[in-house]
Amino acid sequence: MASKPGIIQDGISAGRLSRKEIDRNFFDLHPPLDHHEALVAADRCYFCHDAPCMTACPTSIDIPMFIRQIATGNVKGSAKTIFDQNILGGMCARVCPTETLCEQVCVRETAEGKPVKIGELQRYATDHAMHQGIQFYKRAKASGKKIAVVGAGPAGLACAHRLAMHGHAVTLLEGRKKPGGLNEFGIAAYKTVDGFAQAEVDYVTAIGGIDIQYGKKLGQQIHLADLAQKYDAVFLGMGLSGVNALGLKGKEPDGVEDAVDFIAELRQAKDKSKIPVGRRVVVIGGGMTAIDCAIQAKLLGAEDVTICYRRGQEQMNASEYEQELATSKGVTIRHWLQPAKLRSKGGRITGIELEYTRLAKGKLEGTGEKLKLEADQVFRAIGQKLTPKHLNGSGAGITLEKGRIKVDGEGRTSMKGVWAGGDCTNSGEDLTVTAVAQGRDAAESIHRALSA
Amino acid sequence: MADISNNFVGIKSPNPFWLASAPPTDKQYNVERAFKAGWGGVVWKTLGEEGPPVVNVNGPRYGAIWGADRRLLGLNNIELITDRDLFVNLREIKEVKRNWPDRAVIVSIMVPCDEQAWKKILPLVEETEADGIELNFGCPHGMSERGMGSAVGQVPEYIEMVARWCKANTRMPVIVKLTPNITDIRYPARAAKAGGADAVSLINTISSITSVNLDTFSPEPSIDGKGSHGGYCGPAVKPIALNMVAEIARDPETAGLPISGIGGVTTWRDAAEFIALGAGNVQVCTAAMTYGFKIVEEMIAGLEAWMDSKGHRTLDDITGRATGNVTDWQYLNLNYVTKANIDQDLCIKCGRCHIACEDTSHQAITHMVDGARRFEVIEEECVGCNLCVNVCPVEGCITMEPLKAGSLDKRTGKKVKKDYGNWTEHPNNPSRIAAE
Numbered sequence: 011m012a013s014k015p016g017i018i019q020d021g022i023s024a025g026r027l028s029r030k031e032i033d034r035n036f037f038d039l040h041p042p043l044d045h046h047e048a049l050v051a052a053d054r055c056y057f058c059h060d061a062p063c064m065t066a067c068p069t070s071i072d073i074p075m076f077i078r079q080i081a082t083g084n085v086k087g088s089a090k091t092i093f094d095q096n097i098l099g100g101m102c103a104r105v106c107p108t109e110t111l112c113e114q115v116c117v118r119e120t121a122e123g124k125p126v127k128i129g130e131l132q133r134y135a136t137d138h139a140m141h142q143g144i145q146f147y148k149r150a151k152a153s154g155k156k157i158a159v160v161g162a163g164p165a166g167l168a169c170a171h172r173l174a175m176h177g178h179a180v181t182l183l184e185g186r187k188k189p190g191g192l193n194e195f196g197i198a199a200y201k202t203v204d205g206f207a208q209a210e211v212d213y214v215t216a217i218g219g220i221d222i223q224y225g226k227k228l229g230q231q232i233h234l235a236d237l238a239q240k241y242d243a244v245f246l247g248m249g250l251s252g253v254n255a256l257g258l259k260g261k262e263p264d265g266v267e268d269a270v271d272f273i274a275e276l277r278q279a280k281d282k283s284k285i286p287v288g289r290r291v292v293v294i295g296g297g298m299t300a301i302d303c304a305i306q307a308k309l310l311g312a313e314d315v316t317i318c319y320r321r322g323q324e325q326m327n328a329s330e331y332e333q334e335l336a337t338s339k340g341v342t343i344r345h346w347l348q349p350a351k352l353r354s355k356g357g358r359i360t361g362i363e364l365e366y367t368r369l370a371k372g373k374l375e376g377t378g379e380k381l382k383l384e385a386d387q388v389f390r391a392i393g394q395k396l397t398p399k400h401l402n403g404s405g406a407g408i409t410l411e412k413g414r415i416k417v418d419g420e421g422r423t424s425m426k427g428v429w430a431g432g433d434c435t436n437s438g439e440d441l442t443v444t445a446v447a448q449g450r451d452a453a454e455s456i457h458r459a460l461s462a
Numbered sequence: 463m464a465d466i467s468n469n470f471v472g473i474k475s476p477n478p479f480w481l482a483s484a485p486p487t488d489k490q491y492n493v494e495r496a497f498k499a500g501w502g503g504v505v506w507k508t509l510g511e512e513g514p515p516v517v518n519v520n521g522p523r524y525g526a527i528w529g530a531d532r533r534l535l536g537l538n539n540i541e542l543i544t545d546r547d548l549f550v551n552l553r554e555i556k557e558v559k560r561n562w563p564d565r566a567v568i569v570s571i572m573v574p575c576d577e578q579a580w581k582k583i584l585p586l587v588e589e590t591e592a593d594g595i596e597l598n599f600g601c602p603h604g605m606s607e608r609g610m611g612s613a614v615g616q617v618p619e620y621i622e623m624v625a626r627w628c629k630a631n632t633r634m635p636v637i638v639k640l641t642p643n644i645t646d647i648r649y650p651a652r653a654a655k656a657g658g659a660d661a662v663s664l665i666n667t668i669s670s671i672t673s674v675n676l677d678t679f680s681p682e683p684s685i686d687g688k689g690s691h692g693g694y695c696g697p698a699v700k701p702i703a704l705n706m707v708a709e710i711a712r713d714p715e716t717a718g719l720p721i722s723g724i725g726g727v728t729t730w731r732d733a734a735e736f737i738a739l740g741a742g743n744v745q746v747c748t749a750a751m752t753y754g755f756k757i758v759e760e761m762i763a764g765l766e767a768w769m770d771s772k773g774h775r776t777l778d779d780i781t782g783r784a785t786g787n788v789t790d791w792q793y794l795n796l797n798y799v800t801k802a803n804i805d806q807d808l809c810i811k812c813g814r815c816h817i818a819c820e821d822t823s824h825q826a827i828t829h830m831v832d833g834a835r836r837f838e839v840i841e842e843e844c845v846g847c848n849l850c851v852n853v854c855p856v857e858g859c860i861t862m863e864p865l866k867a868g869s870l871d872k873r874t875g876k877k878v879k880k881d882y883g884n885w886t887e888h889p890n891n892p893s894r895i896a897a898e
């Protein structure tokens with residue numbers, strides 16, 4: 011990227027790059043496989059017995075089977091094999107960190123360091139079915155049971171779809187004006203292009219029997235106690251709406267923002283060149299959010315983007331692949347640094363002071379040594395959290411564990427008739443595919459409970 | 463450095479790699495390109511009688527099957543003998559032989575089964591100064607309906623008769639090309655020998671239908687909705703060809719009859735195997751049609767390198783070296799006991815060996831050991847069948863290890879005998895030969 015006046019302009023401003031450049035920057039990270047590429051990729055699968063990839067997939071997709079179906083020309087059947095386990099298989103194919111899931115354990119990764127392209131093949135098959143609008147599932151005979159699902163993110167959608175399959179009437183209550191959860195507001199733009207998140211919601215809800223109501227926020231417009239009373243069962247899939255603070259003294263100056271808000275704004279923008287971004291950007295954090303925020307700031311034309319993480323590289327939640335992606339886009343990743351002080355002038359951020367850290371007897375501590383970085387924009391990406399008052403402020407108490415809803419193996423909460431899944435629970439990794447698995451499994455548990 | 467020059471029934475060529483009679487040898491243009499690339503010889507595309515040439519279909523001629531990565535494994539064709547004028551071919555053959563005196567040029571011929579027809583064509587071929595002739599008794603389609611090709615090759619008496627006519631009417635060496643579309647390949651080979659043929663070459667293509675178009679329900683290749691059986695060749699036919707070569711080489715009635723080995727030769731290794739089983743040289747068609755003439759460089763270099771590494775100096779050092787090791791099942795040593803062994807460092811844990819053995823064989827490979835995914839051979843169950851070796855995707859990961867004489871075979875609970883013992887003497891054999 012050649013330096014342009016737009017890039018070296020101080021402060022936070024839009025239009026650092028032309029729209030054309032930005033559109034090119036945000037192009038599909040992995041363009042879809044064409045027919046030939048898919049066949050070559052599918053040929054590499056060994057059709058393993060009790061396949062390790064399948065065990066590693068949180069939704070247990072029968073990977074050797076769907077790949078064999080691609081290889082034999084039954085692409086439609088392949089899509090069904092995927093959707094049977096994971097109705098959001100299209101999104102998962104795009105956003106799963108396959109390098110730490112299925113592809114990490116693929117025997118061809120073991121054999122030659124090059125796994126079968128499971129994610130890309132999954133996209134090939136699901137795109138095939140979704141482009142043609144092929145619907146594989148019908149609702150069973152109406153059961154007469156009503157279920158409230160809170161949150162139209164991956165967990166809620168997967169749960170609603172499975173419940174609808176079993177013939178239950180689902181009311182999907184979503185606080186925002188749009189469905190999809192983080193698929194729509196959180197996932198990096200270059201992973202899910204061309205409005206895929208909304209197209210997927212339409213595809214999933216086309217089964218029927220799912221009534222989506224927007225602007226219905228638990229704890230505000232709707233209350234858990236009422237839901238528990240009015241419905242035969244309730245599923246909570248509202249993700250994490252709170253954001254952790256930096257925890258520094260004093261009032262934060264302008265220019266210190268939440269990474270998730272920045273990403274959400276970016277995802278919703280029709281013209282990304284209208285999104286303002288700093289010249290020198292510092293991102294605090296070490297997870298997927300930090301990486302996505304930093305990369306996208308860079309792609310918008312920020313001159314200098316630095317991620318500061320308070321521990322070492324191995325402890326970063328973002329996979330090695332994600333880290334490499336960031337550095338390949340020109341992001342600098344620095345370790346063993348924690349924020350100490352925000353510097354500002356006239357109420358605007360001008361820089362950040364960080365303190366070096368180290369591990370002493372397994373505990374993280376500051377060394378006292380400081381580093382100053384200039385910055386005209388600082389992003390917090392140090393984790394999201396559950397807003398418990400949405401729950402307890404709206405009804406009977408629900409047991410939390412480490413700040414999240416405590417569930418058992420089937421997704422049951424401590425409250426009778428209430429299930430939960432996805433990021434808002436204290437189980438599994440915070441991933442789209444995990445949310446789908448938990449939503450689906452909770453639906454099966456609800457179905458069993460209601461059929462008993 | 464090993465000397466791979468070849469002398470096949472007196473026909474000399476700088477190496478044992480000839481192009482088989484087929485499209486690669488149908489014209490001067492192709493043949494000269496082949497010689498430039500290094501091929502040792504060619505068998506010119508089969509010539510027919512004087513007069514209007516045969517016509518080929520104008521639709522697709524080939525069908526195929528593929529392996530992973532769409533690698534061509536088997537090719538099938540419904541092509542006929544040359545569809546060019548006899549005299550054009552003869553003129554080109556003569557010119558090629560004059561331009562390339564050190565290479566072998568053999569002319570393949572197929573004319574109707576009467577002596578006059580052969581008497582007429584042989585002097586014309588002789589006039590080209592070609593090194594020899596090959597009688598095409600093999601083509602399984604198109605020509606056989608006209609009473610030629612495999613229609614002759616399937617009747618040993620005809621083979622003998624035509625071979626004799628040829629020997630009587632030409633001084634050129636006569637090679638009889640055999641069709642594999644027959645139950646026992648030894649009969650046509652014996653007939654060729656009885657007719658005085660100098661050698662046999664085999665195999666020609668195998669009658670086949672490669673696939674069926676499931677939209678139109680016609681066999682492939684399909685010509686306006688219809689298909690016909692074609693001739694199958696390429697890597698897929700090699701095992702069949704090797705066996706047929708070995709059968710002839712070890713048949714006491716034809717022992718010593720020179721054989722030109724054909725069928726699926728794709729690498730130097732394939733060639734070395736044919737030669738080891740008794741072939742004096744090899745002919746290649748599909749591999750050249752798949753990859754072009756350049757592959758001969760790999761064949762030459764590979765054969766030389768292998769011979770050097772083993773200390774073999776000439777082709778004579780290797781020809782027929784494996785023939786004596788081909789025997790009948792009843793003479794195999796039943797006291798030879800092997801067990802599969804999995805190299806855990808090479809194992810990538812795909813589980814194919816386990817499921818193959820578990821579902822379809824002897825339940826002799828674990829899937830879990832102490833709660834962890836691990837594939838180990840259970841010696842108590844392993845019959846040494848080799849299935850796991852063949853389904854394992856990692857070469858050399860599973861090996862068959864022979865048990866030493868005197869050690870315990872955990873499956874039978876018996877000690878491994880040191881002497882040779884075969885079925886003919888086995889107690890379970892109702893017609894066994896008494897040991898005394």
Ligand SMILES: Cc1cc2nc3c(=O)[nH]c(=O)nc-3n(C[C@H](O)[C@H](O)[C@H](O)COP(=O)(O)OP(=O)(O)OC[C@H]3O[C@@H](n4cnc5c(N)ncnc54)[C@H](O)[C@@H]3O)c2cc1C
Binds near residue numbers: 197299302442
């Ligand atoms: C920036 C970022 C990038 C990510 N990238 C990836 C990635 O590449 N790959 C991956 O696998 N995972 C990624 N993740 C994680 C993944 O997005 C989440 O794990 C997943 O979306 C969780 O699904 P969910 O349904 O539990 O919650 P969410 O997706 O958060 O959905 C919750 C839904 O509930 C609604 N809601 C919230 N509160 C209420 C309420 N009180 N009442 C009613 N509705 C409410 C929300 O509006 C939302 O629609 C990323 C996360 C972030 C933040």
Ligand SMILES: Cc1cc2nc3c(=O)[nH]c(=O)nc-3n(C[C@H](O)[C@H](O)[C@H](O)COP(=O)(O)O)c2cc1C
Binds near residue numbers: 484507666694
């Ligand atoms: C298209 C085609 C045409 C052939 N035509 C002839 C022929 O005219 N005469 C002949 O003797 N064999 C013919 N053959 C058979 C080949 O010479 C050879 O015996 C056979 O292909 C097996 O060798 P391969 O496996 O190396 O191809 C033909 C084969 C092919 C593929």
Ligand code: SF4
Binds near residue numbers: 070096111132
């Ligand atoms: S859903 Fe994700 S983890 Fe599972 S197979 Fe697909 S890409 Fe892999």
Ligand code: SF4
Binds near residue numbers: 073
């Ligand atoms: S581990 Fe790899 S090779 Fe084995 S089934 Fe899964 S994708 Fe195929």
Ligand code: SF4
Binds near residue numbers: 809856
């Ligand atoms: S087939 Fe080979 S690689 Fe696969 S589990 Fe068995 S021994 Fe290991």
